Amino acid sequence: MVGEHYRSLLKDVSTLAEVDNYSRWRQQESETLSDLVQNRLEELQNPPNWFTAKQLLCKLEKGCGFGCQLHHIVYCFIVAYSTQRMLVLDYKHWVYGDIWQEIFLPLSDSKTLLKNVSIDQWPGNQDSQIIHLPPVDYVYPKPYFLPQIIPDDLAERLTVLHGDPIVWWIGQIVKYLLRPRKSTINLLNDYAKKLKFQKPIVGVHIRRTDKLISEAQLHTLDEYMVHVENYYKQKELSGEVNQKRIYLATDEPILFDEAKRKYPEYEIVGSDDISKTASLRNRNSKNALQGLIVDIHFLSLSDHLVCTFSSQLCRIAYEIMNSLYPDASTRYTSLDDIYYFGGQNYRLNEAVLSHKTNNQYEIDLQVGDQIYVFGNHWNGYSKGKNLRTKRIGYSENPIGKNYR
Numbered sequence: 581m582v583g584e585h586y587r588s589l590l591k592d593v594s595t596l597a598e599v600d601n602y603s604r605w606r607q608q609e610s611e612t613l614s615d616l617v618q619n620r621l622e623e624l625q626n627p628p629n630w631f632t633a634k635q636l637l638c639k640l641e642k643g644c645g646f647g648c649q650l651h652h653i654v655y656c657f658i659v660a661y662s663t664q665r666m667l668v669l670d671y672k673h674w675v676y677g678d679i680w681q682e683i684f685l686p687l688s689d690s691k692t693l694l695k696n697v698s699i700d701q702w703p704g705n706q707d708s709q710i711i712h713l714p715p716v717d718y719v720y721p722k723p724y725f726l727p728q729i730i731p732d733d734l735a736e737r738l739t740v741l742h743g744d745p746i747v748w749w750i751g752q753i754v755k756y757l758l759r760p761r762k763s764t765i766n767l768l769n770d771y772a773k774k775l776k777f778q779k780p781i782v783g784v785h786i787r788r789t790d791k792l793i794s795e796a797q798l799h800t801l802d803e804y805m806v807h808v809e810n811y812y813k814q815k816e817l818s819g820e821v822n823q824k825r826i827y828l829a830t831d832e833p834i835l836f837d838e839a840k841r842k843y844p845e846y847e848i849v850g851s852d853d854i855s856k857t858a859s860l861r862n863r864n865s866k867n868a869l870q871g872l873i874v875d876i877h878f879l880s881l882s883d884h885l886v887c888t889f890s891s892q893l894c895r896i897a898y899e900i901m902n903s904l905y906p907d908a909s910t911r912y913t914s915l916d917d918i919y920y921f922g923g924q925n926y927r928l929n930e931a932v933l934s935h936k937t938n939n940q941y942e943i944d945l946q947v948g949d950q951i952y953v954f955g956n957h958w959n960g961y962s963k964g965k966n967l968r969t970k971r972i973g974y975s976e977n978p979i980g981k982n983y984r
């Protein structure tokens with residue numbers, strides 16, 4: 581019954597948003613803001629006088645997956661934007677180097693790194709013409725403008741428009757970075773036809789294999805499907821759902837068979853061939869990168885996402901999704917982490933009620949205490965640190981729980 585009341589309230593809230601006569605305004609405002617940011621990024625990347633332009637050099641040498649690499653570039657771009665330097669990427673040692681350039685447009689129309697100019701190390705100074713920025717793990721102290729933060733001059737408009745402006749902002753950076761070439765648009769259109777991608781559809785990303793070694797817990801398919809079912813129950817309140825669908829993306833191909841066997845009432849959209857290219861030893865091939873782009877594309881186009889935010893891949897799909905809707909901040913369910921950006925500055929929460937510990941694992945709170953939340957355990961508790969007492973708390977004994 582609680583579930584029904586909850587869904588009914590959500591339906592009322594979404595109906596309010598439809599009848600308040602602002603939906604057209606929201607759409608327009610979102611497009612205007614997006615154009616504004618995209619133009620700024622384009623201007624930054626194409627300075628009128630290239631010879632005197634200040635540049636920020638980022639080397640792509642991180643040994644990690646696509647999502648992790650892309651977020652590294654996002655971090656570089658945010659630093660470039662905040663310091664008003666043109667971003668130049670050094671693809672030389674990058675696993676995706678050539679393939680990337682075949683799939684996406686370059687960051688700048690023509691010019692790249694200035695030749696015969698000395699390169700200063702971060703933070704350099706105002707006069708440095710080129711500054712080399714290391715990965716975020718090696719930058720200390722961290723600049724204040726790293727996520728989760730948004731440009732001051734957009735803040736007022738964004739907070740009116742969007743439920744989580746930070747994700748919108750990162751989504752805009754990703755949008756610029758992933759501007760597809762014509763051939764990539766054709767590839768995505770072909771896949772849309774081949775896979776018969778249509779709405780309503782829930783994007784389900786299930787990350788397994790190497791991620792389960794130390795970075796995330798295993799979640800069964802059924803755990804994801806509970807949230808998919810909830811989405812469709814909610815959807816049925818506003819009209820009939822003729823066919824329930826999921827777009828399944830995973831690095832574990834056997835899940836396609838499991839999904840078809842256990843959920844025959846669902847249309848399972850997606851490709852187990854793509855999934856096979858996601859195995860650890862194939863990941864750096866052109867095939868695998870194309871497959872990955874296809875998966876991310878359709879996940880982001882879905883009506884709702886069910887995944888684990890411990891995976892960078894799903895966070896990217898969610899970021900892109902937020903560049904497609906005026907506000908997609910509630911179109912996800914994460915089975916583990918809350919949204920975060922790797923290497924981010926503290927995102928603080930303030931205690932509005934006091935709390936006395938019930939056991940040795942919890943922490944005391946006083947009204948006004950600043951709390952850094954590491955992760956949500958979805959049992960009503962989070963792991964957090966009280967910056968006043970410096971104590972870290974959980975709801976229960978964390979040993980053996982793999983709590984993040």
Ligand code: GDP
Nearest residue numbers: 645646647648829830831858871872891892893
């Ligand atoms: P994370 O490790 O999940 O945080 O994300 P990364 O993107 O950094 O690394 C995971 C890598 O696994 C990706 O870059 C892909 O190569 C592969 N992968 C994981 N899940 C999928 C999936 O659903 N589809 C495809 N095509 N590849 C995947």
